Amino acid sequence: MNPTAILLATFLLSIAGLFAFIWSLRKGLFDADAGGARTIFAQGEIGHVEDPAADAGQAHTLQRDARVLGPTTAAELAAREAADRSSAQPAFALFTYAIVWLIVASLAGLVSSLKLHWPELLDQYGWLTFGRLRTLHLNAVAYGWAPQALLGLAIWMLPRLLRTPLIGARFVLVGALIWNAGLVAGLIAIAFGLSAGLEWLEIPWQVGGLFAFGGMLIGLPMVFTLRRKRVHHLYVSVWYIGAALFWFPVLYLVAKVPGVHFGIEMATMNWWFGHNVLGLFYTPLSIAAVYYFLPKIIGRPVQSYNLSLLGFWTLAFFYGQVGAHHLIGGPVPEWLITLSIVQSVMMVIPVIAFSLNMHLTLRGNFDALRHSYSLRFIFFGAVMYTLASLQGTFEALRSVNAVTHFTHFTVAHAHLGMYGFVSMVAFGGIYFALPRVLDLRWPRPHLIALHFWLVVAGFLFYLVTLSVGGVLQGLALLDPARPFMDSVAVTLPWLQGRSLGGALMTAGHLVFAWHFFLAVRATAWRTRVQSLPLNVTG
């Protein structure tokens, strides 16, 4: 087998496939007036802002800045109300699980971080040893918080995107139960030292199969609801959600099928999974949320719908093959690494398409950031996506990789994606959706502001300190004249800084969880703080 031919063939196939898809979508793709972007608005609703998390004053200011174009149709808004009711229960269940895991994951992450500069901390307990606790943190985020928050948002958005009530909500409830049972069993296994040994795939396959099965059940209502859709056009968010719900079970099943993978092939499979669970699951679900919430909050359709479709297909074609950049310099076929570096660079296209689109959509409306916390979280997340992705492209280059590979810089980068982007979008989405789910305003709006500033300050501190520490570590490792322990010593102050950032983030999550609890309690007691009108402008 000629490696160069394989490399070239794969790359050319990707490019040819990409153009074939873009060509097949040319109808409507290059129209000056792409109507698809309006799918998420009711008749006449463009110009009407929607942010259920905004208080009356904020909503008024948001609307004043947005310039109303015309009256909305009551029937369509009533239909949306019905759509919201149909998804309320499953979305609420997924949000609740997600927030519980967020707290578990934050505490595990924080203690892990402390242990790196305070190794005696809790060292007498096997289940709290760094290697296990870090793995618990990763799995609680990767299978607890992030997917369930995003799936909750997806299930909640779908009836709105398809303008029809959700069908098969029970499948979500059962699927989520199975998923969480699998997660609890998997985390207990890891805590007891039973690990499958592959990063992102530590949960033994005997329980991990529950994720794939639970994930499939959660995806079923999408299939049922799609068949009853009342829109002619599938909005771009639906594309991202649909693809992600298809990709995840396939990724997990292929990665976990016992007895097939071997030796170094298992390592390439590991990073095929490890990077694609990010790129083909969390990322598309988060982008779907940005594409829905951002235009909806400011009452203005996405600027270039064509750009959003281009972004979707370039992401689908390029992202799948970037994972081997985690193995640069490793014992894997050289052509594979080159391929991954090339595709990592190609990822600039979907990222620029997305970022440009969001910028153009918000242009002239940046004031809205001052009045909507949902938008602030989502905008912050969108900006971090651009940064994370561009940073990832550079990290894949051999020259940069030589310094950052094997260091804390990679951990900082992972948090830029999974936290700065994915988690921030999830926060914003939940702040938007929960008032509709519970039919209730957030009881203490100032807690949303507190949450925002705690996690933004904490995260930026985390990112900067750990990145600097990682670069210093990498430079020390590159210099053969310096003893290895130098590379440990230079990171210590930066690791302490990371713990401080992590503590602030954890404090923000506790505020968020407490506020969520207050909202649920208010609903349970039927002490409605203020009932929510169908549309903030009446």
Place this chain on the structure above:
Amino acid sequence: MTMENELKLIGGALVTLALATAAMILVPFLQLKHVAAPEGLAPYSAAEARGREIYIGNGCIACHSQQPSSTGAGRADARRGWGRPSVAADYTYDDPPLLGTMRTGPDLFNIGVRQPSVDWHLGHLYQPRAYVKGSIMPAFPFLFALREFDEVGRDDRVVALPPGVEPPGKKVIATQDALDLVAYLVALKHTYPVLAPDASAAAEPKKAAP
């Protein structure tokens, strides 16, 4: 017209994932399937295999790689005594391979060469900072038992520790898990010669042209 969109979506999602799977799993599968184990590489003994499970279960991979690099840090790796760049054949018996992505601690691919002493490893696992100043490695007291001096049995492996590390009046006994883990660590030696993949392909006898 409306089904067309769904078909494009599912079709596209399938094709893109299939391409990625072919590139990152299928072709490496076919390419590596027939890579033979190097002559100098022995399969793991029972104790080493058990020790490997302890290594995996405690998440040692979170801080230790097992892949001396061929690029980037490669030159420094060799100078530090971490060994030649590893090749796919080195991992023939590894299920799963433990390449790792972090070097919070040093690469361990040849730790058995650099540090062959079982006593050193047992003591270092019990209290790393008694051996390496400034180490941030966790201690693993749960892999050891403490016994009163007169309770130590004949078969117990008493850990020889530097002065002041033993708790007063007690002896530190290595559990079977600790002994297995150390058996695995001291067996990590990959000093036998291998040809780089390109060189071995070139060295293969070629069929004469018809």
